[in-house]
Amino acid sequence: MDFIARKLKVVKAVALVTYKEWSAYRTHSMVSIFVGPVYFIVQYFIWSAVYSRRTYLNGMELSEMLTYFGVTTLIGYITMDFADWNLQMLVRTGKFLTFAIRPIHHRFFALSQKIGHRILGLFFEFIPCLFIFVFIFKVDLRPASYFWTIISVALAFLMNLYMNYTIGLTAFWLVQATGVRRVYLLLQGIFSGGLIPLVFFPKALQKLLLFLPFQYVSYVPAMVYIGRYTLADVSVPIPHIVGLQAVAVIVTALFSELVYRLSMKRFSGVGA
Amino acid sequence: MLRKYIRIYLECIKISVSTAMTYRLNFLLDNFIMLVSNILFPLVTLLIYGSGAEFPNWSLYEVLLIQAVFTMSTAIANIFFGGVLWVTMRHIIEGSLEIVLIKPVNCLFYLVASTVEFGSLTLFIGGVVMFAVALSHVGPVSILMILQFIVLFLSGVCVMMGISLIMAATSFKWVGNSRLPEIFDSIKYFGRYPQNIFHKAISAVTSFIIPVAMIGYFPAAALLGEADFTAFIAILPCFVFTMGGVLLFRHMIRLYEGAGG
Amino acid sequence: MAIIDVRNLTKTYCTYKRGSSFTDTLKSFFHREKIIVNAVRDVTFQVDEGQIAGILGPNGAGKSTTIKMLTGTLYPTGGQISVMGYTPFRDRSTYVNHIGAVFGQKSQLIWDIPPIDSFHMNKAIYSIPEKEFRNTLNELTGMFELEDVIEKPTRVLSLGERMKCEFVMAMLHKPKIVFLDEPTIGLDVIAKQKIRSFIKEMNRQGVTFILTTHDLEDVEQLARKVIIINHGQKVFDDTLQNLKMNLGQKKIIRLVLSKPVAEFELNGIKVIEKNSDYEYTLEVSLENNSINSVIKQLSEMCEFSDISIKELPMEKIITEIYENGLKEA
Numbered sequence: 103m104d105f106i107a108r109k110l111k112v113v114k115a116v117a118l119v120t121y122k123e124w125s126a127y128r129t130h131s132m133v134s135i136f137v138g139p140v141y142f143i144v145q146y147f148i149w150s151a152v153y154s155r156r157t158y159l160n161g162m163e164l165s166e167m168l169t170y171f172g173v174t175t176l177i178g179y180i181t182m183d184f185a186d187w188n189l190q191m192l193v194r195t196g197k198f199l200t201f202a203i204r205p206i207h208h209r210f211f212a213l214s215q216k217i218g219h220r221i222l223g224l225f226f227e228f229i230p231c232l233f234i235f236v237f238i239f240k241v242d243l244r245p246a247s248y249f250w251t252i253i254s255v256a257l258a259f260l261m262n263l264y265m266n267y268t269i270g271l272t273a274f275w276l277v278q279a280t281g282v283r284r285v286y287l288l289l290q291g292i293f294s295g296g297l298i299p300l301v302f303f304p305k306a307l308q309k310l311l312l313f314l315p316f317q318y319v320s321y322v323p324a325m326v327y328i329g330r331y332t333l334a335d336v337s338v339p340i341p342h343i344v345g346l347q348a349v350a351v352i353v354t355a356l357f358s359e360l361v362y363r364l365s366m367k368r369f370s371g372v373g374a
Numbered sequence: 375m376l377r378k379y380i381r382i383y384l385e386c387i388k389i390s391v392s393t394a395m396t397y398r399l400n401f402l403l404d405n406f407i408m409l410v411s412n413i414l415f416p417l418v419t420l421l422i423y424g425s426g427a428e429f430p431n432w433s434l435y436e437v438l439l440i441q442a443v444f445t446m447s448t449a450i451a452n453i454f455f456g457g458v459l460w461v462t463m464r465h466i467i468e469g470s471l472e473i474v475l476i477k478p479v480n481c482l483f484y485l486v487a488s489t490v491e492f493g494s495l496t497l498f499i500g501g502v503v504m505f506a507v508a509l510s511h512v513g514p515v516s517i518l519m520i521l522q523f524i525v526l527f528l529s530g531v532c533v534m535m536g537i538s539l540i541m542a543a544t545s546f547k548w549v550g551n552s553r554l555p556e557i558f559d560s561i562k563y564f565g566r567y568p569q570n571i572f573h574k575a576i577s578a579v580t581s582f583i584i585p586v587a588m589i590g591y592f593p594a595a596a597l598l599g600e601a602d603f604t605a606f607i608a609i610l611p612c613f614v615f616t617m618g619g620v621l622l623f624r625h626m627i628r629l630y631e632g633a634g635g
Numbered sequence: 636m637a638i639i640d641v642r643n644l645t646k647t648y649c650t651y652k653r654g655s656s657f658t659d660t661l662k663s664f665f666h667r668e669k670i671i672v673n674a675v676r677d678v679t680f681q682v683d684e685g686q687i688a689g690i691l692g693p694n695g696a697g698k699s700t701t702i703k704m705l706t707g708t709l710y711p712t713g714g715q716i717s718v719m720g721y722t723p724f725r726d727r728s729t730y731v732n733h734i735g736a737v738f739g740q741k742s743q744l745i746w747d748i749p750p751i752d753s754f755h756m757n758k759a760i761y762s763i764p765e766k767e768f769r770n771t772l773n774e775l776t777g778m779f780e781l782e783d784v785i786e787k788p789t790r791v792l793s794l795g796e797r798m799k800c801e802f803v804m805a806m807l808h809k810p811k812i813v814f815l816d817e818p819t820i821g822l823d824v825i826a827k828q829k830i831r832s833f834i835k836e837m838n839r840q841g842v843t844f845i846l847t848t849h850d851l852e853d854v855e856q857l858a859r860k861v862i863i864i865n866h867g868q869k870v871f872d873d874t875l876q877n878l879k880m881n882l883g884q885k886k887i888i889r890l891v892l893s894k895p896v897a898e899f900e901l902n903g904i905k906v907i908e909k910n911s912d913y914e915y916t917l918e919v920s921l922e923n924n925s926i927n928s929v930i931k932q933l934s935e936m937c938e939f940s941d942i943s944i945k946e947l948p949m950e951k952i953i954t955e956i957y958e959n960g961l962k963e964a
Contacts, residue, residue: 108762111759111762112759112760114759115755115756115758115759115760116756116759116760118752118755119745119748119752119753119755119756122748122752123745123746123747123748123752124747126747126748127747129548129551130551130552130553133551133553133554133556133557136557136560137553137556137557137559137560140560140561140563141560141563143576144560144563144564144567147567147571147572147573147576148429148567148571150571151429151430151568151571152422152427152428152429153427154430155428155430156427159425159426159427160425195741196740196741197741197742199703199708199738199741200736200738200741200742200743202706202707202708202727202731203706203707203708203731203734203736204731204757204760204761205728205729205731205732205760205761206760211760281399281400281403284403284407285403285407288407288410288411291411291414292414292417297414297417297418298418298421302421302422302424302425303421304424369708370707370708370709370710370724371709371710
């Protein structure tokens with residue numbers, strides 16, 4: 103119990119500090135209040151035109167489609183992650199050392215940091231955009247189930263952190279780690295479902311995506327929000343897909359820990 | 375005078391090329407990522423048409439033609455004016471714009487010339503390939519249509535330049551905001567699609583006020599034989615917009631000089 | 636009692652030759668040339684509790700490698716380290732609770748917010764009880780007169796203020812041992828002096844300091860024990876006084892002559908600087924002469940209007956050790 107209380111204190115302190123640190127840049131976050139709705143308007147007209155002669159497309163209605171884009175945008179504000187970039191900067195400047203001599207697992211620090219950073223995102227990106235979507239654009243954004251949606255978004259939050267953190271760890275090996283990061287972010291951008299619902303991809307690719315971790319960052323929570331999950335003609339009940347998502351998070355966390363240990367071995371081996 | 379400026383410009387291109395050659399791997403990666411991240415929106419179009427849906431009264435290749443033109447314009451803008459924002463931003467954060475101001479050349483020219491960067495070369499080639507493929511599927515093209523296309527395309531490139539300069543000018547006031555381009559990218563988004571899918575009010579804005587329709591839509595429409603009177607009227611706001619960008623940037627520099635950083 | 640006990644410490648890196656050109660990088664995928672670097676070779680030393688020990692050495696000598704191994708962030712290739720009974724690299728997670736560190740060039744403070752917020756973060760990380768935190772913080776900020784400074788954003792602080800805050804941050808959890816890597820780098824004289832008196836005061840309260848520096852003033856004022864490392868090997872390990880003694884008794888004599896003199900022909904005297912025909916700086920070896928006889932001989936040889944006798948400065952001592960190694964006493 104005492105252990106958990108101490109951990110929570112660390113989370114609180116680090117999150118608070120990160121929140122204050124980034125508050126100075128809240129106008130940066132507020133760019134989203136403009137960009138999010140503008141993208142949504144474009145999507146609205148694109149899909150209205152596409153749906154003008156049909157009711158269903160790949161099993162989705164227009165209203166679902168619009169909800170999908172609204173929801174992925176909003177989920178993006180909650181789960182957005184910069185752990186990889188942070189970690190790479192620490193490694194490159196040698197400042198990682200100042201974490202190695204403190205009694206804290208750096209990934210736990212990164213998690214706490216992300217919580218602080220995203221609370222800021224909640225206030226300056228998520229809530230304003232939610233209001234614009236709901237009250238100005240009149241998009242129906244009531245989730246099918248608040249319970250499963252919250253769990254799924256929380257899992258996506260962790261998933262994104264563990265994946266990005268693992269990518270960030272490559273900085274211990276590669277001088278040019280930014281290349282890996284950019285290629286990864288590109289792949290994530292395409293295959294997480296942020297671009298277009300994954301059911302639009304060719305069937306063979308959809309089958310592959312079933313087994314890749316990308317969908318758990320964006321597509322899965324968005325479909326849980328909508329209340330219906332299908333990919334590659336496989337329909338999965340919501341509790342099951344959230345369960346799968348949890349398994350994916352655990353596997354990614356374990357993998358991330360493995361890479362972390364290898365990285366630490368290297369760090370303490372050559373002082374990279 | 376002009377010859378001096380051309381010499382400077384050529385010198386800057388030479389430096390840019392040799393920098394790219396020194397960091398070859400990075401250069402190739404830049405090019406690759408620029409290409410892939412920009413073909414995402416034609417990809418969405420492909421996926422829509424691949425699912426059996428369409429934009430009403432637009433064939434796949436007609437839409438792709440708009441997006442190919444937009445891609446070429448983006449690539450040209452990235453190469454020739456893409457760096458102005460970042461270099462201006464850096465100078466303002468570090469308070470080092472004086473280094474540029476004390477040079478005996480036009481400050482705006484120098485900032486633009488010294489940031490020529492060929493990271494979007496592959497993107498341009500990709501755009502041209504896409505353009506050629508799309509064009510070969512849309513029916514015969516007359517000489518007149520090509521001339522119209524060239525005029526409209528160049529106007530579109532001017533709009534791109536105007537946007538770059540407005541962004542750079544904004545960075546004087548909104549110091550260090552690396553998300554600035556997102557705002558303008560989101561507005562450019564409107565130029566990537568057939569304008570008749572948008573609400574009339576929106577397409578009026580994208581044609582005459584922030585003329586992003588000129589980047590992709592109007593030049594492509596010319597090749598489809600659909601360049602009407604509006605397209606040519608829209609050239610005027612393009613030049614007003616671009617001049618606005620130049621004047622705004624100059625104004626910011628004067629303010630900066632007055633305030634002494 | 637030795638709080639740090641290092642025996643036969645060795646660190647060998649194995650790096651690969653990395654070309655810069657495109658073809659080189661391609662080649663390196665298939666065949667890489669191994670380069671073995673002996674960063675630290677067979678170093679043994681002890682530091683007693685409550686001491687201030689200076690580790691000196693030129694750039695790349697192995698100082699930082701040694702410090703990193705002492706903090707547990709780098710594995711040794713061979714040898715043993717015991718600090719307060721811990722083996723740093725093995726017991727790192729518990730060990731780091733008891734040590735502090737200030738790296739002159741790696742800040743722990745967060746750039747955009749006031750230091751006090753960073754302090755609160757470390758309070759949570761080290762689980763420092765509220766009351767203890769308050770007391771320590773008040774004491775430390777009082778010593779540096781930082782009460783107002785810690786409320787301002789870090790980025791507006793001067794380098795000196797920032798470094799003082801780094802010290803506060805490193806001392807909040809009351810570490811028994813503090814490692815300092817170039818702590819006064821880039822600071823002005825007054826800030827340096829403040830930091831030195833802070834270190835002395837904390838040392839009086841029982842904190843052991845391990846210090847690497849290029850600033851010999853730091854060493855002269857702080858360190859009672861000096862360890863010199865060069866090319867990864869320990870070349871000296873003793874008190875500062877003994878370091879000076881060990882190099883042979885030498886003095887610097889400055890002379891202002893009233894009449895020019897042709898040449899100083901005297902055993903054990905070397906002219907190291909000649910400003911004009913009237914001003915000389917001499918280095919005198921006292922191995923075979925007493926200072927008394929040197930002055931006597933000098934006054935027979937020439938007429939001088941002023942004379943001053945000084946210790947050999949640290950710079951000279953260190954340079955001599957780096958260049959020639961240590962003379963066997």
